Amino acid sequence: MQMPVPDSKVLAQKSEILARLRTVLPDNAVISDPVETRAYECDALAAYRCPPMLVVLPSTTAEVADILKICSEFNVPVVPRGAGTSLSGGALPTADCVILGVARLNAVLETDYDNRFIRVQAGRTNLSVTGAVENNGFFYAPDPSSQLACAIAGNIAMNSGGAHCLKYGVTTNNLLGVTVVTMAGEIIEIGGAHLDAPGYDLLGLICGSEGQLGVVTEATLRILHKPEGARPVLIGYDSNEVAGACVSDIIRAGVLPVAIEFMDRPVIRAAENFTHAGYPDVEALLIIEVEGSDAEIDSQLARIIEIANRHNPVALRESASAAESANIWKGRKAAFGAMGQINDYICLDGTIPVSQLPFVLRRITEISTKYGLDVGNVFHAGDGNMHPLILYDANKPGDLEKCEDMGAEILKLCVEVGGCLTGEHGVGIEKRELMNAQFTPADLTAQMNIKDVFDPAWLLNPAKVFPLKASESRRQA
Amino acid sequence: MTPTSEKDLAELVAVAKNPLEIIGGGSRKGLGNAVSGDALHTSGLSGITLYDPGALTLVAQSGTPLAEIETALAAENQMLPFEPMSHAIVLGNDNTPTVGGMVATNASGPRRIKAGACRDSLIGVRYVDGHGQVIKNGGRVMKNVTGYDLVKLMAGAHGTLGVLTEVAFKLLPSPETQATLRFELPLKDGLQKLRDVMASPYDVSGVAYRDGVAFVRVEGFEDSVKYRAKKIGGDVITANIWPEIRDAINVKGDVIWRLSVKPSDAFAVASQLAEQGFETPLFDWSGGLIWVTSGDGSDAPRQTVNKFGGHATLIKGDGHPAFHPEPAILASIATGLRAKFDPRGIFNQGRMA
Ligand SMILES: Cc1cc2nc3c(=O)[nH]c(=O)nc-3n(C[C@H](O)[C@H](O)[C@H](O)COP(=O)(O)OP(=O)(O)OC[C@H]3O[C@@H](n4cnc5c(N)ncnc54)[C@H](O)[C@@H]3O)c2cc1C
Numbered sequence: 001m002q003m004p005v006p007d008s009k010v011l012a013q014k015s016e017i018l019a020r021l022r023t024v025l026p027d028n029a030v031i032s033d034p035v036e037t038r039a040y041e042c043d044a045l046a047a048y049r050c051p052p053m054l055v056v057l058p059s060t061t062a063e064v065a066d067i068l069k070i071c072s073e074f075n076v077p078v079v080p081r082g083a084g085t086s087l088s089g090g091a092l093p094t095a096d097c098v099i100l101g102v103a104r105l106n107a108v109l110e111t112d113y114d115n116r117f118i119r120v121q122a123g124r125t126n127l128s129v130t131g132a133v134e135n136n137g138f139f140y141a142p143d144p145s146s147q148l149a150c151a152i153a154g155n156i157a158m159n160s161g162g163a164h165c166l167k168y169g170v171t172t173n174n175l176l177g178v179t180v181v182t183m184a185g186e187i188i189e190i191g192g193a194h195l196d197a198p199g200y201d202l203l204g205l206i207c208g209s210e211g212q213l214g215v216v217t218e219a220t221l222r223i224l225h226k227p228e229g230a231r232p233v234l235i236g237y238d239s240n241e242v243a244g245a246c247v248s249d250i251i252r253a254g255v256l257p258v259a260i261e262f263m264d265r266p267v268i269r270a271a272e273n274f275t276h277a278g279y280p281d282v283e284a285l286l287i288i289e290v291e292g293s294d295a296e297i298d299s300q301l302a303r304i305i306e307i308a309n310r311h312n313p314v315a316l317r318e319s320a321s322a323a324e325s326a327n328i329w330k331g332r333k334a335a336f337g338a339m340g341q342i343n344d345y346i347c348l349d350g351t352i353p354v355s356q357l358p359f360v361l362r363r364i365t366e367i368s369t370k371y372g373l374d375v376g377n378v379f380h381a382g383d384g385n386m387h388p389l390i391l392y393d394a395n396k397p398g399d400l401e402k403c404e405d406m407g408a409e410i411l412k413l414c415v416e417v418g419g420c421l422t423g424e425h426g427v428g429i430e431k432r433e434l435m436n437a438q439f440t441p442a443d444l445t446a447q448m449n450i451k452d453v454f455d456p457a458w459l460l461n462p463a464k465v466f467p468l469k470a471s472e473s474r475r476q477a
Numbered sequence: 478m479t480p481t482s483e484k485d486l487a488e489l490v491a492v493a494k495n496p497l498e499i500i501g502g503g504s505r506k507g508l509g510n511a512v513s514g515d516a517l518h519t520s521g522l523s524g525i526t527l528y529d530p531g532a533l534t535l536v537a538q539s540g541t542p543l544a545e546i547e548t549a550l551a552a553e554n555q556m557l558p559f560e561p562m563s564h565a566i567v568l569g570n571d572n573t574p575t576v577g578g579m580v581a582t583n584a585s586g587p588r589r590i591k592a593g594a595c596r597d598s599l600i601g602v603r604y605v606d607g608h609g610q611v612i613k614n615g616g617r618v619m620k621n622v623t624g625y626d627l628v629k630l631m632a633g634a635h636g637t638l639g640v641l642t643e644v645a646f647k648l649l650p651s652p653e654t655q656a657t658l659r660f661e662l663p664l665k666d667g668l669q670k671l672r673d674v675m676a677s678p679y680d681v682s683g684v685a686y687r688d689g690v691a692f693v694r695v696e697g698f699e700d701s702v703k704y705r706a707k708k709i710g711g712d713v714i715t716a717n718i719w720p721e722i723r724d725a726i727n728v729k730g731d732v733i734w735r736l737s738v739k740p741s742d743a744f745a746v747a748s749q750l751a752e753q754g755f756e757t758p759l760f761d762w763s764g765g766l767i768w769v770t771s772g773d774g775s776d777a778p779r780q781t782v783n784k785f786g787g788h789a790t791l792i793k794g795d796g797h798p799a800f801h802p803e804p805a806i807l808a809s810i811a812t813g814l815r816a817k818f819d820p821r822g823i824f825n826q827g828r829m830a
Contacts, residue, residue, distance in 0.1 A: 113676055114672055114676070114740070115672070115739050115740050115741050116675060116676055137678075159626070161620055169593060172626070172629070173593050173597045186806055188807065188810075189804075190807070192739075192786055192787075193739040193786065194737045194738050194739050194765060194786065195589070195594070195737055195765050195766070196633075196737055197788065198788040198790065198801040199803045199807060199811055199829065200634055200638075200810075200811050200814060200829075201596060201629045201630055201632060201633055201634075202630075202807065202810065203629075204596060204632075205625065205626060205629060205630050207626065208625065208626045209626075225676055225677055225678045226678060227678050228678050251532075251533060253650075254650030254653075292680075292701060295700065296698075296700070296701040299700050299701065300698070300701075351618040351619070351621055352618065353532040353617060354531060354532040354619075355529055355532045383618075383619040383620045384532065385619075385620040418617050419616065420621045420623045421623045422621075422623050423618070423620035423621060423622065427622075431623075435623070435624065438616075438624075442610045442611070443614065443624075446614070446818075447614075447624050449818075450627075450817070452817065453810060453813035453814055454810070465624065465625075
C-alpha cells in the first residue's frame with residue numbers, strides 16, 4: 001500500500017512539536033517513546049502498519065483545540081483515532097503524523113429521557129452508551145459488531161451500521177448533533193436536541209467524512225425505548241442463492257424485520273466452533289429478528305416462516321428463550337473473530353441492490369474459483385450490505401496481493417450491479433484507489449472541494465478516502 | 478428555460494450569463510428569501526428512472542410530479558417513509574409539487590419522528606453544479622458510505638448548491654393499517670402525553686396536538702396496531718387526520734413561522750409567544766415542531782427560540798430573513814461551500830442567506 005512520503009521538515013521538528021504539545025497537555029497525555037507509540041501503528045486492517053511520530057490523548061474539547069492549533073502551526077498531519085477498530089485503515093498513521101486519540105473523552109454529559117437523547121464525549125464506546133441508559137429501558141440503536149470496543153467518534157467518522165440498522169438506520173440517522181474542532185482549532189457546534197438544524201446539513205456531511213473535516217469531541221445521540229421483546233429465527237438453506245431469494249421475497253412481502261443476517265457454510269462452521277451458538281450445519285443460514293410483544297412477534301414470525309417455507313428450508317428454528325436469542329446473536333457478532341482464529345482474511349463491505357443477491361453470490365463463487373482463494377460470506381442481507389471474507393495466508397508471499405486483487409474484482413462487481421464499494425466500513429486506505437471505479441474525476445473533485453473548505457492545508461487524515469494521485473496537488477500545496 | 482435532458486441542462490448552466498431561479502412545480506415558491514433570476518424549470522426532466530420494489534428503492538428525475546411517484550408506489554404497497562408535506566396550502570397556491578423541490582426543501586411530515594426526514598431516505602443524487610458539470614453522489618443502495626455524503630448536503634440546500642437532476646430514495650412497505658388515538662387535554666398535559674408516548678416501546682408514527690386534542694398514530698399489521706392502540710389508550714377515531722396535520726391546513730394567515738425546538742421546551746415557547754399575541758395552531762413531532770401565526774410582525778418567535786435553543790423559519794411574511802441566522806463560523810463554512818459548488822453565484826442567489 002502506497003503512502004505519501006513523510007514530510008522531512010516535520011520529522012526534523014519533532015522535539016519542538018513535542019515540547020509545544022507538552023505545554024497544553026498533562027505529561028501522561030503525550031506519548032513519544034517509540035515503544036509506546038507502536039501500540040498505535042495500525043487499526044483492525046492489521047496488514048498495514050506504521051508507527052506515528054507522536055500520540056496525544058486529550059481529555060477535553062479545549063485540549064483538542066490547542067493540539068490542532070499547534071499542529072496547524074507546524075504543518076503536522078493529524079490522524080484522529082477512536083478505538084482503532086477500523087477495517088479500512090482509516091486510523092492508519094503516517095510516520096510524520098500526530099495520532100489524536102479520543103479514548104479519554106469518554107464521559108456522559110447529559111441524559112434526557114423526556115426528549116430521548118444522550119450527550120456524550122465522542123471517545124465513549126458504542127456499547128457503553130446503551131449501558132448508560134438501559135436501566136431506564138432505553139438503548140442506542142446502531143450496533144456494529146465491534147460495539148464493545150469501537151468509539152462513537154469512529155462510528156460518526158465512518159457512519160457505521162450494524163445488524164439492526166434495517167429498522168433503525170445507521171449512525172447518521174441517529175445522530176442529532178456534534179461538537180467538532182476544525183484543523184484551525186475552532187470549536188463548532190452543529191445540531192442539538194431539536195430536529196433539522198437550519199442552513200446546510202453539515203451534520204450529515206461530518207458523519208461519514210472519515211476524520212478528514214474535523215475532530216469530533218462530543219455527540220448528541222437519539223435514544224429509543226427498548227421494544228417489549230425481540231426474537232430471532234434461524235432458517236437454513238442448502239444453497240446461498242435460495243437464501244438470497246428468500247430475503248428478497250420477505251422484503252417484497254412488506255414485512256420489515258429489524259435484522260436479516262446471512263452467513264454461509266464456512267462462517268457458520270467457524271462461528272459454531274467458536275461460540276457453540278447451536279447453528280445447524282447448512283450451506284446458508286439466515287438470522288431474522290422481529291420485535292414487539294409476544295403476540296406481535298408470533299404473528300410477524302408466522303408471516304416470515306410462511307415465506308421461508310416456500311423455499312424449502314433444510315433447518316428452521318425459532319428461539320425459545322432469551323438465553324437462546326443471546327446465543328444466536330453471539331455467534332453472529334463473533335463471526336469475524338471466529339474466522340480470524342482459523343485464517344487470515346480481508347473483509348469486504350460492498351453494497352448491492354437486494355434483488356441482485358442471488359446473482360452476486362453466484363459470481364463471487366466463480367471469482368473465488370478463479371483466484372483459488374476461499375470466501376466466507378457473512379452480511380446484512382436486508383439492506384444488501386455484503387461482507388465477503390477472503391481467506392489468505394499472510395505468510396505466503398504474494399497471497400495478500402492476490403487477495404486484494406480478488407477483493408477489488410468483487411467490489412467492482414458490486415458497483416457494476418448498481419451498488420457501491422463500501423456500505424459501512426469506509427474507504428480509508430483500503431478502497432482509496434478503487435474510488436475511480438465508482439466516481440468520475442468531477443465527482444471526486446466535488447468531494448475534495450469540501451475538504452478544502454474545512455481543512456485547506458489538508459492536514460487531517462490526508463492520505464485517506466481519495467486516490468493518492470487525485471489528492472496529490474492538494475496535499476502538497 | 479425548460480431543458481428536457483440532464484445534458485441540455487448542464488450546457489445551459491455552463492453558458493448562463495445571468496443568475497437563475499430554479500423552479501420545480503412552484504408549489505413551494507415563497508419558501509426562503511425571494512430571489513431574482515431567469516426562470517429555470519425542471520419540469521422537462523420528468524419520469525421514474527428505476528423502481529425496484531424488491532430492493533425498496535426508487536430513482537426519479539427531479540422534475541417528476543410527486544403524485545406520479547406516489548401512484549407508482551401505492552400500486553406496490555410501498556411509500557416514501559418521511560410523509561412529505563405539501564407547502565401549497567400554507568403558501569396559498571395550487572401548484573403541484575415535484576420530487577426535486579421536495580428534496581431541495583427536505584420536506585418531511587408527521588412520520589419524521591419515526592422514519593426520519595427526507596434526507597434520511599434520500600440515498601442518491603445527480604446534480605449540475607455551477608460550472609455546468611454533472612456530479613453524482615450516493616447511489617441506489619440503502620447502505621453506502623463511499624466518499625463524503627453530499628446527498629445530505631443537497632437535501633435542504635434550497636437549490637443554492639446545484640440543480641438536482643435525479644434523486645434516489647429508499648422506501649418502506651406501506652402499513653397494512655393505522656389507528657389514531659385522541660386525548661382531550663390542555664396544551665401542557667397534551668404535549669407531555671405525546672412525549673410519554675414517544676418514550677414508550679409502542680413504536681408510534683405520529684404525535685401531534687391541535688385544538689385542545691393530542692393525537693397519536695400507530696401503524697403496522699392489524700393485530701399489532703390493535704394491541705399497541707390498546708396499550709396507549711385514548712379514544713380511537715376513524716377519520717384520517719394525518720394528511721391535514723402533514724400539510725398544516727389549519728395554519729392560516731399572512732405571517733407563518735415554523736419553529737424547531739426541543740419537545741419539552743414547546744409549552745414554554747408557546748406560552749411566551751401567546752403573551753406577545755402570537756398563536757400556535759399546530760404542534761407536530763410531540764412539540765418539536767411548532768407552527769406560529771399572527772403576532773405583531775416582529776421576529777419574537779426567533780428571539781424566543783434563541784432563549785431555548787432551536788431555530789425559527791419564516792415560512793410566509795416579510796421583514797425578516799427566512800432562515801434563522803447562523804453563528805458566524807457556520808455561516809462562513811456555508812459561504813465557503815457555496816463558493817465551491819457555485820463559484821459564479823448563479824443558483825437561487827440569496828435564498829438561504
Ligand atoms: C470485529 C469487527 C467487527 C466490526 N463490525 C462492524 C459492523 O458491524 N458495522 C460497522 O459499521 N463497522 C464494523 N466494524 C468496523 C469498525 O468497528 C467501525 O468502523 C467503527 O466505527 C470504528 O470505530 P473506532 O472507534 O474503532 O474508530 P477508529 O478505527 O479509531 O477510526 C476510524 C475512523 O474514524 C476517524 N476518527 C476517529 N476518531 C475521530 C474523531 N474524534 N473525530 C473525527 N474522526 C475520528 C479515524 O481517523 C478513522 O478514519 C467492525 C470492526 C471489527 C474489527
